[in-house]
Structure formats: structure tokens, C-alpha cells
Amino acid sequence: MLQYPSRMSEFFAGMRGQVPLLLGVAPFGMAYGAYAIETGLSGGMTQAMSSVIFGGASQFVAVQLIAGGVPGAMIVLAVLLVNLRHMLYSASLAPYVAHLDARWRWLLAYLLTDEAYAVGMQRYRRDDESPRKHWFLFGSGIALWSTWQVTTAAGILLGAALPESWSLDFALPLTFIALLIPVLTGRPAFAAAGVAGAIAVLGYDWPYATELITAIGGGLVAGMLAERLLRERVSPA
Amino acid sequence: MNLWLALALMGAGTYAIRLSMLVFVSHERLPAAVRDALQFVMPAVLMAIILPAVLYTGDDASFDLSIGNERLLAALIAGATAWLARNVWLTVGVGMGALWLLQWAG
Incomplete structure (x- = not known):
């Protein structure tokens, strides 16, 4: 056991x-x-x-x-x-x-x-x-x-x-880098991270951290789209 | 509005947001596509926090995508370390060491 x-x-x-x-x-x-x-x-x-x-x-x-x-x-x-x-x-x-x-x-x-x-x-x-x-x-x-x-x-x-x-504040992004690498398990995850990162950078001065929630939402959509595209390529309808 | 009342509302609201899917609504009632998308929350949120912290630097937190950006270089070195070693402490240690070295040299 x-x-x-x-x-x-x-x-x-x-x-x-x-x-x-x-x-x-x-x-x-x-x-x-x-x-x-x-x-x-x-x-x-x-x-x-x-x-x-x-x-x-x-x-x-x-x-x-x-x-x-x-x-x-x-x-x-x-x-x-x-x-x-x-x-x-x-x-x-x-x-x-x-x-x-x-x-x-x-x-x-x-x-x-x-x-x-x-x-x-x-x-x-x-x-x-x-x-x-x-x-x-x-x-x-x-x-x-x-x-x-x-x-x-x-x-x-x-x-x-x-x-x-x-x-010392830099320890925070560094730890997140260490946590990010293992979850980049495929192209959809890369797409999610890439789009989320890009939105967060572009929206850096948006008020009330609205860029963060937008970035995460955009990342989810990108991940889903990438997953769908890959699936279609593997098994064409 | 009284400040303490505002604090109570901020606390209750934030708590309600965190409780939402754990207690108030069953995640099984979410559409399948949304549940499927949640697997990307981790890569998305981590990158959304990392990238601005690395690219907006200096006293005025200005955008700097160049070889002269010490935080960017240190982050790339840390990323390579994480990729090879898969170890959090080593990644943080190497990244901080790289940043201090670059700041001292620069």
C-alpha cells in the first residue's frame, strides 16, 4: 500500500x-x-x-x-x-x-x-x-x-x-519564472503565456490592474484557439 | 462613506470573489469550454506578472527591451537555469546573482 x-x-x-x-x-x-x-x-x-x-x-x-x-x-x-x-x-x-x-x-x-x-x-x-x-x-x-x-x-x-x-523585489518574477517553465507543456500553453505577457506589457499603465485580468482572459482564449488549430491539423474534418 | 465601512466592503467583496467558485457556484455548472480553458490560467497569469516586471525597469519604470536591461538579461539566464535544472531555489539564486553582478559591472 x-x-x-x-x-x-x-x-x-x-x-x-x-x-x-x-x-x-x-x-x-x-x-x-x-x-x-x-x-x-x-x-x-x-x-x-x-x-x-x-x-x-x-x-x-x-x-x-x-x-x-x-x-x-x-x-x-x-x-x-x-x-x-x-x-x-x-x-x-x-x-x-x-x-x-x-x-x-x-x-x-x-x-x-x-x-x-x-x-x-x-x-x-x-x-x-x-x-x-x-x-x-x-x-x-x-x-x-x-x-x-x-x-x-x-x-x-x-x-x-x-x-x-x-x-529583492526581483525574487518574485524569478520564482514565477521557475514555476512557469514546467507548465509550458505544449504549443497552446506557449500561446497562452505569450498573448498574456504581451497584453500585460502593452497595458502596463491601464488603471486598476485591468491589464492583468485582460491579459489572463486573452491568454485563455489564445490557448483555446491554439488547441483547436492543432486538433484540426491532426484530424482534418 | 466611512473608511471602516469601505474596508469591510473591500474585504467582503474580495473574499466573495475568492469564494465564488469554491463555495457559491459549482464549477460543474461552467460551460465545458470555460472549464477546458482554465488549464491555461497558470501560464497566462505567471507570464502576465513576469514580463512587465522584467521590461519596465529603472527608477522611472520605463519600457526597456534592450541588451542594456539588466533585469531582462538576468531573467533570461534564470529562464535557462529553470529549463535545465527545474529547481526553484537554483533559479532564484542564479537570477539574483546575475542581476547583482550585472548591476555591479554596469
């Missing part, structure tokens, strides 16, 4: 899988805390945003709009627009967690960020049948969550203390 890793070893493996990303997340969290305080936001509100919203890019947008005196309803809409892509993560994760009871799904949804999704899906893509893969995602999400809370607090108290010249 095959022995699968225990819950705890899945949990800690998930945490370890998140560590390279944390190198990039830590300066980002401190920069957020420092920036929010600089605009005059209270320490309590700055920290509360990190735990209640828990989404880095959207928190930056919120702080910027609050400082600009934008009406509350507009700020809420902007934040939701930035975070809309998480619906795609939710949909793509759903089949893997459908068997879990509701408490687990509520917990994992709270932790569902770019980083936790990217690392957690690596585990789900491995083809062993372990029934405990959600512990990996959980560990990965907790590692990110606690780092985000602590570095927000550090940014509030100390300012952005990590020198920019260290370029």
Missing part, C-alpha cells in the same frame, strides 16, 4: 515552497506599510487592510485612492476590479477541492492569492493521488499570510527599511 506524505509534511512542504516568493513579498509588504503611513493613513487601518483584504496590489490602489479623496464606493469598486482575477483561480482550483468540507473551502478561499495559487497548483499538478494536497496549499497560504502581516507591521513601524538597491 502506497504511503502518502502526512498532513504536517504537506503543510511544511507548502511553506517551504512559498519561501522564495517571500523574498520578494517582504520588501513589498514593508513598502506598502510605509507608503500607507506616509499618506496619513492610521497604523490600525493600514494593518487591518492587510488582514481584511489580503491582496497587495489592491491595497496599494486603495491607499492611493483614499489619499486622493476619492469617494468610498469608487474605492471599493477599484479594489474589487484589481482582485477580480482571483475568480479564475477559484474556478481553476475548484475541481481539486470539491471533495473537501465547506470549512476547508472557506479557509482556502481566504488565502487564495497570486502567490499561494501559483505554488499550491504545483502540488495539485503532480500526479500522485494523495488526499492531503490541500495541506500543502494551506501551508503555502499561511506562510504568505503571516509574512504579509508581519512585514506590513514592520513597514508601519520602521518604514521601508530594506534598501531598494538590493533588488
